Amino acid sequence: MSRRKIVTTCTRDCPNSCGLIAVVEDGRLVKLSGDPDHPLTGGVSCHKTAKYIKRVYSAERITHPLRKVDGRWRRATWDEVLDLVADKLKAVVAESGPEAVLYYQGYGERTALKLLNKYFFNLLGGATTMRGSLCGGAGQGAQNLDFGNRVSHDPLDHYNSKSMILWARNPVSTNISLVRIAKDIRKRGGRVIVVDPARSLSVNIATDHIRPKPGRDGFLAMAAAKLILKAGAEDRDFLENRAVGWAEYQAILDGFTVPELCSLAGVSTADAELLADTLMHQFPTSILLGWGLHRHEYAHYVIRPIDALGGIAGLLGTAGGGVSQGFEEYGPYDQAWWGDQLHPDHRTLLIAKVGEEILNARDPEIRMIVVTAGNPVCMAPNADKIVRAFKKAEMVVYSGHFLDDTAELADIFLPATTFLEEDDLMASYGHNFVGPVNPAIEPVGETKSEFQMFQELSERFPFAGEYRRSVADWLQTICAPLWEQGADLETVRRGPFRLDAPMVPYADGVFPTESGKFQFMTEFDPAVLQDEDPEYPYKLLTIAPHGYICSERTMAEHEALPTVVLNTEEARRRGVCDGGHVLVRSAYGRLMALLKVDEATRGDVLVTERGGWNKAGHGVNLLTRDIASIVGQGTPFYETRVTVEPCPDDGIIGSRVLVIQHSDESPGGNFTKELARQGCLLTTVMPGEGDALPDSPEGFDRLVVLGGPQHAFDDQGSPHFPALMQLMRGFDAAGKPVAGICLGCQILARAFGATIRTMPELEFGYVRLTVTEAGAQDPVVGPAGPIPPLMEFHEDTFDLPEGAELLVTGAACANQCFRAGNASYGFQFHLELDSIGAEAWFEEFQRGDIDTYAKYRDQFTDEFFAEMRGRFPLLVPQSGDFCRNVARNWLRLK
Template identity: 35%
Template sequence: MTETIKTTCTLDCQDACGVEAEVENGRVVRLRGAEDHPYTEGFLCIRLNRYLDRLYSPERVTSPLQKTKGGWRGISWDDAIDLAAGKFRAAVDEYGPAAILYFASSGSFGISNRYNVRLFNRLGGPTVASGSLCLSAGVAGMVQSLGQSVSPAPSEMMNSRMIVLWGRNPAAYSIHMVPLIRKARERGAEIVLIDPVRSESAKLCGRHYAPRPGGDGYLALAVCKYLLEEGKADREFLENAAANAAAIERMCHRFSWEELSAGCGLSVETLREIATLFGVNHPAAVCMGRGPQHYRQGAETTRLILAACAVSGNLGVKGGGYNYNSDFWGPFDRSLNGGEFATSHRTAPKATIGEAILSLKDPHIRAAYIHGGNPVTQCPNSRKVARAIRSIDFVTVVDSFMTDTAECADLFLPSAMFLETRDVRPAGWNPYVGPVMPAVPPPEGVRPDWEIVGLLARKLGIEDPHLGQPVEEFLQASLAPIEKHGLDPARAINEVFRNPGCPRVPFEDGVFATPSGKFEFLEEWEPDENPEVDERYPLRLLSLKYQRYQSSQVPESKQKEAETTVWLHPETATRFGLGEGVSGRLHSPSGECEVRFALDEGLRRDVCLARSGGWLKKGHGVNVLTADVLTSSGECSGYYETRVCPVARA
C-alpha cells in the first residue's frame, strides 16, 4: 500500500520546500515537491532529492553511545539520560549554570528545536553559543538601518526592472528564485551579478562584475556617490524617509573615485557603469547573499548596500527592495525559550567558539550540550574548536551521525530526522510557514530532539508544562501570537500559511522600524582593511558550501566527493607553479591542509575557492584554514578574512 504524506523540509535553506513523501510498507521510497506550495511549486533541490540516502544510510547511529577508554559502547536510553542529567546537575551545583555550554545550530529549522534552550534556562541559564556562522552580520545591518530583518515577497520581482544578485548564487542555493529571475528577464528586466566568482548564476545574468573580495562596501558607496553627484538620487526619500541623509552625502564626498576604485578592485569607468544601471532601471531589487557580510565589517557592508537601495529610491516600492532574510521568529512566541528563568546570561559567539571555550573563566565551561550542528567542521579554525571541545569535562552531542564533533563527545544521543518528526517550519526568505509531518517513525533507539529534552527535564526534576508535553500542544502554544492576526494556531500547525509578519512590500508607507521611524544611514565608515596584500598569504580564500550536500552532511562513504579541491585562475596557478590536478598544500595563519588544485577562468586572480563541509577525520575540512574572526556587529563569522598561500607538493 502506498501513502503520501505532505511535509516541509527543515534543512538549512531559506526556501522551506513543500514536500510529498511517498511511503510503501513503512519506508519512504520517493520524495517530490508539493505542487500546491505557493512558493516552491513542486520541485526540490539536489540536496533534498538525495535525502533518502541519508535517511536510510547504514552509517546512521541508532542507539545511544558512551565513550569509554576502549572506545564507544552502546548504552540504554535510561542510562544515557541518567548520565547526562547527573553531569549537568553536578556542573550547575558545583560551578553554576554558566558552566554548561548550550550550542544549537541550523541542522534543523523546525521551530521546536529553537526552544530546547528552555531546559537549560530552567537550570539557571547556560552559556549560550550566540550569533551565527552564516547570516547574522547581514541581519544586524538590516536591523540598524531598517529596524528589522524583512524582505519583500519574492513575487515582487515580477515588478522589477533590474535584479541585482549581489554575492548571491540562486542557481545553486536558492533554486526557487531561478524561475522568478527568468520570468523577470523575459519581461525585460536587467539581471546583474556582482560576485568575485563567476558562479552558476552568471548564466542567468546579462552582466557580471567581479569586485575584490571585501570590496562590496566601496562599490555600494560608489553607486551612492554617482547618483548624488549626477542628480539622480531620490531626493524625496532622502528628505522625508531618511533620518540622516547628510551622513551618506558626507561619506560620498570624503571618498574620491580613485579611492573607491582601489578599494573594490574595479575601474572608475566600471563603477560609473554599475551606478548608471541603478540610475536608469527603476525599480531595482537587490538580492544579497551571505558572502558580502562574511568579513569583519559585514554589518557595515550590508548598511552601505542598503544605502545604495535607499539613495536610488528602491526601498518601500513595488519591484524594489532589499532581499536577504526575513525574521522567522515573526509568528512565534519567543518567550517560550524560558529566558525569564535564567539568572545567568553569558554568551559565547559561535564564530569564535574555540577561543571562548578555552578562555572563559568564572566559571570555566565544564559541560556542553550540542545539537543541530557540527561546530568542529563548520566553525572557523576547526582544530582549535576540536581541542576546545575535548577540554570540556563532559560533552553530550545529539545527532544522527558520528561527525567530527561527535567524536569529541562523551555521550552521543541519536536524534530523529525531519521525515520522522512533527514540527513547524518557517521560511527565511519567502513568507510561508509549513507543517512538518512524520512520514515514518524513527528507527528503534532514536528519539526526536524535543523528546530528548523532555526526558532530561524529567530526570532533572524540572516540572515545566512545556517540557515533555505533546509536541502538537507545544507547537500550538508557540504560535499563539498569530491569533491577533485572525489565524487559528490549532489549524496553522497542520497547513501552510502566510507569515503575518512578512508584508509584500516592506516600508511601503515610508515608516521604518527604527527608533526614528526612518531609514538610518551608516553615520561613519572607516574601512578596516588596507587593500595591500600580505605577501606571505597573497590570496583571499572563499569557502563556499557544497551544492550536493547540506553543510557538513556528507556521508562518510562519499567523503571522496568532499576532498578539499581548491580552484585558482589559470594565471594564478602559473604564478605558483601549479596546474590542473596538482596535489599540494594550502597554508594560512590558522593551519594548513592537503588539497588538490583545479583551474577556473571565472575567478579573480587574487582569490582561491574551496568548498567547506568535508570532515577532518577523513583528511578534509577547509575550516582548518579559516580565521576565527568575529564581525563588528551581529556576532557572525568573518570566514572570508582568511588569506592563504598555495604550495605544490615537493
C-alpha cells in the first residue's frame, strides 16, 4: 500500500485558511488534519475537514460535464459543453455586446489563479461583473474611512492581549485558531467577552456575554467610550495628535447620557461598564470584529464607533490591542491579472441586489450568466427574485460540485475540482500567511479546475495565446509581489510564507488617510436606526453555520427542516413551543421551521443558520431583503424583519403522519423529509425496538410503512406484522392514505390478501422501470414526471392484491408499484433513498456486511458496483426529485 502526506491549505470561505496535511493511501484521500508546522494555525483544523473528504467522494458530487436537454440533465463530454458555451458567448457578444454576459464569481474559493477567471471575461471584451460584497464590504468600507486603509493586527499579536473582545466574532464556528489564543488569555486571568445578540458557541469559551440589539452595537461602544472619558482614562496623545474629528465625535457623545446609550443598544449599564473596565484595566485588550456587524444598512454606525472606542482606549497602534476586522485575501497578488484595465468602464452589478440588478439591466439586457464558486440563488438575499432573474437568461453556465439551487437553474454544469485536487496558492482574509495548495489526489472523474476550464474555453477564442501558460508560469507571474518579498514558488509549495505585513498596524501613529491621522466619525443621525415594526417584531439573524461552510453541503445532509431559535419568553407569548413546527414570515416570503427556544437569545431576534438549500426547504434567503449598505456596498441581510407563527393545523400543513420504521438502515429518507417540509407532523414508531403500534388510526391522518431486511411473511420473526396489517387496513378503510415502501409495500400487499414469495434472485441496484397505463392516469405516480431508474434491494415479491392497479412494472420483478383500496400505495423500489443511504448500502453489500443478503453478493461483479457508482451523480438526484414529487402528490390525496 502506498501512503503519502501532502502539505496543503484549506481554501474554503473561512478566515482561518488552515495549513493542512492530506494523507493519501493508494491514491485515495483518507485523512485531512491540521499542519503542525503552520506558524499560526499550528495543527489546528476544524471538524469540517472530515466532511471535505466525504464531499470529494460523495455520491451526489457531479464528476462529469452535464447539459440540460428538455429540462433534464444529460451527461456530456467536455468538448461538447465547452463548444456550447463558446458558441453562445460568441453569439451573445456579436449580437448584444460583451456586457450581455454576466460573470458571477463567488467567494467559494479565492486562490491566486482565480484572478484569471475574470481575466478571461475581460479578454472577451469586458463582460458584466459583480461589485460589492455579500460578506464584509460594509465593515471594510467603514474601517477604510477611519484608518484610510483597513489593516488588522496579525492574529499572533493577540497573544500580547490581556483580554479580548469578540465583537460578533464566533471563532468556535468560524475562526478556530483564535480559540487557542482566547483560552491562553483566560489561562492568564484575562477576560474574553463575546458581544453578540445571539448565543453563539463562542459564549462557551467566554467569561462574559453581552447581547446588544442587532445593529445597535455602536451605542454600546459610545457608552463605553463615555465611561472611559469620565474616568479620565482616555488616550490623550491619540486624541490630540493622531486623530482628526475628535471634537465633532465628542459632540456626538455629548448628545447622549450613558443610560440613554445603553437603552438604545438594548444592554444594561453594567454591560457598558464591563467593557469600559476591561479596556481601562486589562490593557491592552484586543477587539476583533465579526462579520455579523457588516450585515446592517447602517453598518458604519456600528463599526466606526467601535473603531473610535479603540482609539479612545489607546488600542490603535498598540501591541496586543487594535480593532481588527480582516485581511485582503487577494492583496498579495498582482491585481493587474484581473484584467480590469482592459475595460475599466465595464458594467458592474451590485451583488447585494443581484436579482433586481439582473432583472433591471438594460442596453444590453443580461442574456447569459456564468457562475463559478458561488451559489447566489441560495446565498444572496431575496432568493425568489434571483430565481426569476436567472430564469430570464438564455443560458446559465454553472461550475461547481453539486446540483445545488443555482445549478438547478443552469443549462450547462461544468464539474469543478476541489482544492484537494488543485495546484495553486492561497492567501487569507484572516491572517498574514500565503499557503500552498498542492494536489493531494488526481481529479475525481472528469472534473477540472476552473483554471483548466477557462484555459480550454479560451482555446475556442482568438485570445487563446494570452491565456496559454502552465500553472507554474501563471503562479510565477500573478504572485510577483510575493517574490519581491523574498519568497519563491518552490518554497511556498513546501509550506506557508508570511507576508511582509505589520504585526501591529499603525504602530508609528500614522494612518493612510488624507490627514495621516485617524478619522473620527463626525456625522451621526440616530433617527435612521428607528425601525420597529409590530407586524414583524423580530430581526432575522442568519448566522454562519457551525457544521458547514456556507451552502457547501449535500442534499442528503439537510435535516428535514431548518431550526430557528427564539427567546423562551417570546415563544411562550406567541404560543409556539420548543421542538414544534412554526411558520416564519417576512414581507418577502415564508419558511417552515422547527423551533428551538433559548433564554440567552434576545427577545427581538430570530436566529437561524444560513446556507441550507432552498430546494431542501432551508432557504432562509427566501425571507431576506435585498438592499445595499450605505457604506461599502455590503449586504444588510439582518435588515430583514420576520414574525413567527404556529403552523396551521388543517390541510396538509399539520397533517399527522404515523411512520413505521423497521430498521435503522432504512429511514424514511427523501419521502418522510418531504412530508415534513410540506408541514406534516411525523410520529415515528419502531416496533423492532419495542415501540407499541397504535391500536387504530385514531389521532393520525396518514400512514407510512418503511422497508427493512425482514420477510413480510415472517410473523414469527416480526410478531407485530398481523397488527400492522390490521392497522393498514384500518387507515385505508377510514380513507386515510397509506404508503408502503419495499418491505412496507409487501406488507401492504399481504394486508390486502396477496401472497408473498421469495424470488430466485436478489434485485439490487438502480433499475429501469416502466409506468403502466394505469400509472400514467394515477394522481400520485402520473404527475410525478418521467420515472428515473430507481433503487431496488429485495429478494421477496408479491402477487398483486385483488382489485389493485399495477402502476409501475419492471423486467426482473413485475410488481413494482400498486394502488389498492381507497388510498393505499405500495412502492417496491426505494424511492426514498438519498445519497448517504445509497453509499452505505452499496458499500456494505459489496463488502458482504449485510447478513440477510450476503449470500447474493457473488452475483454482482466489482464492475457492476463501479459502473453504478459512476452513475450516482445523476441517479441519486433524479430519484430524489421523483420521490419528492410522489410524496407531494400522495399528500394531496383526500
